[in-house]
Amino acid sequence: MQGIGKMGIKKIYPFGMGILLCGVFVLAAVWTAAAAVPPAEALALGRADLIVIDGLKSFGPLERPPVPFYHDKHTDAMVKQNKDCSACHETVKDKLSRKFKRVQDNSKTAVMDVYHDQCIGCHKERKSANKAGGPVTCGECHIKDAMLRSTWQAITLDKSLHYRHVKANEKKCETCHHEFNPQTKALYYTKGDEGACLYCHKKKTEENRISNRLASHQACIACHRQLAAKDKDAGPAQCSGCHDPRQQALLEKIADPPRMERNQPDAVLVKTGLKGGNPEPVTNRMRPVPFDHRAHEGYNNSCRQCHHADLKSCATCHTVQGDEEGRQVKLAQAMHQNDARNSCVGCHKQQQAEPACAGCHSSIVKGRSLTSEAACKTCHMNIPVENPYPDESSAESKSMAADLLAARKPVVETVPVDQIPETVTIQSLTHDYEAVALPHRKIVLKLAAGVKDNRLAAYFHDAPTTLCQGCHHNSPATVKPPQCGSCHGRSSEALNLTRPGLMAAYHQQCIQCHDKMGLEKPVSRECTTCHAKRK
């Protein structure tokens, strides 16, 4: 940005002036280096504790540019002077105010005066004592077009971090989890009703509930500070401790934390909110879907991956017909929406972007999974049972879910190796190049190896030959599929614009799969890497 700015200036001024300016810049650069203000590399990497002071915005347009402020730098400076947070933050009802030296924004001049008097006052004091201090003149703080980089990144309380807190608090969930009683205006705790902070504490402060940002800073930092004061193992209290990506990477990870204890089911039939028993009309109803709740807890990092608004069952808001509470997103949509992060199909689709899967799946038309009957039955299992629609809260429902899940068998075996042709020689297209000997078996085994331990693949690839359909698409799954040339003609033709000719079909299939799987071969895009030149 700056470079461009300089060029712009140079363009405007005559040549001699340009040289003069260059000289000035060089001088300035030398001077800055000599003055040894924060190391350039540290600034270039960015900091996570950058706060932009623009509190006066709520009183109208700013007269001066907002002030960039590095919080951790000040915290460190206070520690060095044997001061704590109270040097800058006031305490109200045992809680630190997040505002600087005040509790409320009363008036424009009052807020402005707080900053001007307190900041400059302290900086001047330091200066007069001949100690390192901050800026004292207007332009040093109110920097126009300040080019600063913030590395701030939100922190998520994932399973691992949650478990570390559970352990540290000896399962006293009430330390953090609470509810609010609007009558008594008091917080209370009910065992078994815990939920994520974000369910109540939203982005902005609402009536009777503070914003998530305020809540987490008040609660987390206060607790961490108390523990630190008692010389106990405490979490970070500085900005960078939670918000710097480099620090986040250093957080201790529990590889396989125990399940959360919230009375969640192991297996459950996906609730529909419809009456059980023998409903009318039976024929219009999909078979209930057994859901392995326990397994999915393991796949995801947080309950919020699916339970995005609360921990109730999906059908509470997403009714079969759609409801205002669920923003008219019907149950079927909530489960099948292709491009939604929280839906079953949407999440499974995201998994298909993994290199091991993408080779085949990237060429499958989006939405195709919902049009195949077999795909429906993978979840809506059609197994003969006495009462396919038990009452949702009944014990019968629970046992049926477990039974169905037990009946669902992952397909782990592949086509026997001796049934996989070792090489397939593509003879029909020889013209400029020799025929290609396709290492067919090697390709199949490579694909199989990629999904060997993938449970999602094991359940949805419902036959050993499913894998074959990655290339042998649009034809029944069999060990002897029709040849590619059965559908793809010898050359591309204007009469059939949607179906590539044989040569294009091969190239598209091979190249796209190699690309998507991130394979090292072929090492170059020269034709001769795959094809021997015909003599």
Add this chain to the structure above:
Amino acid sequence: MSISRRKFLGWMGAASLTSAVGTSARAASNHEFKGYEDSMAVLHDITRCIGCRKCEGACNTVNDLPKPEKPFDDLTVLEEKRRTTAKAYTVVNQFGGQAPTFVKKQCNHCQEPACASACFVKAFTKTPEGAVVYNEKVCVGCRYCMIACPFEIPAYEYDEPFTPRIMKCTMCYPRITKGLLPGCVEACPTEALVFGKRQALLKVARQRIADYPDRYVDHIYGEKEMGGTNWLYLTSKPYGEVGMREDLGNTPAPKLTKGALGAVPMVVGLWPVLLTGIYAINKRKEKIAAEEQHAAVDEAVAQTNAEAEAKLAAAMEKAAQNQEAAVAREVKKALEEAAKAAAEAEAAKDEKGSDAPDGTSEDA
């Protein structure tokens, strides 16, 4: 010749009034050319291009162009950005480092070609098949087409001293009229190039975007650009990042220049009349002024003359009177002298007896 500010503004006002009348007449027309209905086109799916340069080779062969220095299977050529030349109707360019994108460049065969609208000898023709073809027989070599083309396609045979031609892709017009595929399309091993009716290809392109929304940018380049072209593009990266202009807008080139070029006949035909008119009016004005001036002068002169004559007459009369008076006086004097002389002679006659002094004679 100096023109006063007032006069200049007056002329300009008159001129804009005339052109404004012209504009509104055009705006009333609802004629819009949407391309030939059954025209053919090529869909270039950039995501499928592997940069093998087979299209370049095929183009070279079918068009009998001179062989380049480096053979077509030398992919190092791609390292440099190239444009079409008089010896290469099409080039493939590479964008991005790690996983490069390849884009074929050639004439886009605009539905309303800028080159054709810039050509004053009609050397370019948009055929109903969709191709924009060039006729070297009428070309005068002004190269306006090269300046007009927003895609920088037409090239010129600078090294042909006697018969230089504009060289550009013909969409293999001779081949497609025989029912063959364009050379490049036939050679493409991945069908990154597909030839078909433009309307059908637009549907194919839309279907691809709908089927693979993650793979494509939701825009068919050439569907509307510069009024639409008969070469259509699909891409996974933004078009601006793969060397394609995104600033062209959807207005066909001829429409952009129609205002200015449409004014040419008006300028050529109307302005002389207008200017002559203004000139004549001014001339007439000047003439009248001169006449008036003459009259005034004449009148003034006449008046002055009359006055002078009157004065002269008065002076003459006075002089005459003076003269008369002088004559009378002289006459009187002479008469008196004569009378005196007569009296003296009388007295002398008498003297002979008396001596009388002669005082009166001295006084006269």
